[in-house]
Amino acid sequence: MTTAMYLTQLSPELCLLAGACLVWLFGVSKHAGVRSLMAPFTLLILVAAMVCTAQFGRPGSAEQPVGLLFTDLAYYVRWATLSVGALLLLVNWRTPADREQGEFFGMILCSMAGVMLTASANDLVVLFFALELVSVPTYVLVALSRTDSRASEAAVKYFFLGAMSAAIMVYGFSFLYGVGGTTVLAGAAGHTLQGYFTDAGAMSNYAIIGLVLAFAGLSFKVAAVPFHAYVSDVYEGAASPVTAFLGFVPKIAGFVAMAKLMSVCNWHLPEPLVWMLWIVAAVTMTVGNVLALLQTNVKRILAYSGVAHSGYMLIGILVGPTWGEGPMHDGVAAVLFYIVVYGVMNLGAFAVLATLSIKGRSVETLDDLAGISRKAPLAALAMAICTFSLMGFPPTAGFMGKVYLFSGALSTGERSLVVLAVIAVINSAIGAAYYLRIVAACYLREPTADHQRTGGIAPRFAIAVAALAMIALFIRPIDLVTQAKHATQSIHTQSSSLAQSPPAPVKTLTAAK
Amino acid sequence: MLIAESSLAPYASIVIVIAVAGVIAASMLILAHAVRPALKGDVKDSTYESGMPVIGDARRRFNVRFYIVAMLFLLFDVEVVFLWPWAPVFHKAAATGEAITTAGGQPASAGFLLAAMGVFAVFLVVGFAYEWRRGMFQWD
Numbered sequence: 146m147t148t149a150m151y152l153t154q155l156s157p158e159l160c161l162l163a164g165a166c167l168v169w170l171f172g173v174s175k176h177a178g179v180r181s182l183m184a185p186f187t188l189l190i191l192v193a194a195m196v197c198t199a200q201f202g203r204p205g206s207a208e209q210p211v212g213l214l215f216t217d218l219a220y221y222v223r224w225a226t227l228s229v230g231a232l233l234l235l236v237n238w239r240t241p242a243d244r245e246q247g248e249f250f251g252m253i254l255c256s257m258a259g260v261m262l263t264a265s266a267n268d269l270v271v272l273f274f275a276l277e278l279v280s281v282p283t284y285v286l287v288a289l290s291r292t293d294s295r296a297s298e299a300a301v302k303y304f305f306l307g308a309m310s311a312a313i314m315v316y317g318f319s320f321l322y323g324v325g326g327t328t329v330l331a332g333a334a335g336h337t338l339q340g341y342f343t344d345a346g347a348m349s350n351y352a353i354i355g356l357v358l359a360f361a362g363l364s365f366k367v368a369a370v371p372f373h374a375y376v377s378d379v380y381e382g383a384a385s386p387v388t389a390f391l392g393f394v395p396k397i398a399g400f401v402a403m404a405k406l407m408s409v410c411n412w413h414l415p416e417p418l419v420w421m422l423w424i425v426a427a428v429t430m431t432v433g434n435v436l437a438l439l440q441t442n443v444k445r446i447l448a449y450s451g452v453a454h455s456g457y458m459l460i461g462i463l464v465g466p467t468w469g470e471g472p473m474h475d476g477v478a479a480v481l482f483y484i485v486v487y488g489v490m491n492l493g494a495f496a497v498l499a500t501l502s503i504k505g506r507s508v509e510t511l512d513d514l515a516g517i518s519r520k521a522p523l524a525a526l527a528m529a530i531c532t533f534s535l536m537g538f539p540p541t542a543g544f545m546g547k548v549y550l551f552s553g554a555l556s557t558g559e560r561s562l563v564v565l566a567v568i569a570v571i572n573s574a575i576g577a578a579y580y581l582r583i584v585a586a587c588y589l590r591e592p593t594a595d596h597q598r599t600g601g602i603a604p605r606f607a608i609a610v611a612a613l614a615m616i617a618l619f620i621r622p623i624d625l626v627t628q629a630k631h632a633t634q635s636i637h638t639q640s641s642s643l644a645q646s647p648p649a650p651v652k653t654l655t656a657a658k
Numbered sequence: 659m660l661i662a663e664s665s666l667a668p669y670a671s672i673v674i675v676i677a678v679a680g681v682i683a684a685s686m687l688i689l690a691h692a693v694r695p696a697l698k699g700d701v702k703d704s705t706y707e708s709g710m711p712v713i714g715d716a717r718r719r720f721n722v723r724f725y726i727v728a729m730l731f732l733l734f735d736v737e738v739v740f741l742w743p744w745a746p747v748f749h750k751a752a753a754t755g756e757a758i759t760t761a762g763g764q765p766a767s768a769g770f771l772l773a774a775m776g777v778f779a780v781f782l783v784v785g786f787a788y789e790w791r792r793g794m795f796q797w798d
Binding site (some may be wrong): 166170171173211 | 760780781784787788791794
């Protein structure tokens, strides 16, 4: 009975993983007709996982499986992953070669399952495995995305650097285990790391080493300085649809894991660590924006803009969830809102690049984009909306996201965070320069090359949804923001809310004996 | 069970082991160097003095098949290792008919343990079928 209950709670992830197995098996079918059905089949699996989330995913008072904790945060991240993931699937509809459909879509499903598990992980070991389940498929996706040597080079670079960052992170986890004597993160039952940090008062040096190393590993996932160096090469080497995937999936996993680690520390870090994160945030947004200014390749511009956006979101992680009522005073809710908005606007911009080609190669540089407003007015309009959103310009959701992030920092009243918000605003102004170059290339320049349309109808549908979503979330952000706010309440009061849940079954079992 | 961080005394034995290992290794090298006769020559300097003739250095390119075979072996070998700790636990549950308390503190009956290994085996078979169909087991 209880086993069945645990399995239903896990059903969205199980759905994705079982679906991935089926996709792998059918993907090697001898019939080209079966292989060509893999993309729609993957969409069907995502819909099934959404149904499971709606049906069984709501956090309740049910007993929690070992190593997992299904909170409102997990609920929010599941929906965010599945819905943005469905858009990413549409963008990637025709990316893989005919014989590689199964591998490609199976890896996409695994990576998404990893994000969802990251959000519900309640154990250092589970957290590590979940984060690797996010990352390892992305290396394969980069390699599969194109047949040229640049993609292989990008995949190898990404793999080796990713493996090193994973090693650093798990080394940090080992320190946390050594200090706390447990791998359990939080929860009511038994000895947990959160409980240890609460009881210990001041944090020991070993705990600080562990946290620094863990944050270093996670910085690679979100592409924060000094672990940002891979971004431009990997984003440029991979095909544009896969790059859109890399812009969202590893980042949401990284930020959720950071929020989890912060909540384990009760959102109270020792001063050196706070300053480390402060410097990382400030340097990340500045370096990202300045390096983006120097690029002429749109994919590299967007890659470095992604670095800058990670810097903005780190502000929210630093602010934490505790600064008052409403979404304007909640750093983590702002991050959860912003990461979804960023994922959608980023995928819109990359999808536009993916749907246009010049003489058989996809559009990449600013010169390639010149004058696409004549040839493809709707694509140019979507590009403009997504770019304005990345810039944080009013009638788009990017503006709301920045408002939430920066107002969270301002509402704390702490001088250091206010300064950080000011740095972020200055950086947004720097960022406007290169975003406007993209828009200017689309609208103001004369077409120099003959653009063809590629990719079929599915990516165009995703572009339309992304562009409309950016406008819609500006007009009415409150629904998503309320959900995000709700999710952070669970992460903030994780220990107290779980105190009401029934005791673990082992106790009832021994009592019966 | 918190480690007293001020005291590193429990780790002293590890330091001693490391030191002893270092001393033994160093003394062997030094002794061998001092005692052995110093003969030089082409045969003496070759990799396998009395073995196979060497055809090149170890950094030449190998056929990629060797790596694939090694990877497949590693995968299935490591996966089969997981069967081993499962077997005695399952035997205990099946023989006594009582639920085993897992490390996480939850009860698991023999049927559940069998089903869990069934899921694991299904994943193995999926991987095996995939590799077979992809032609990984064909040498040529």
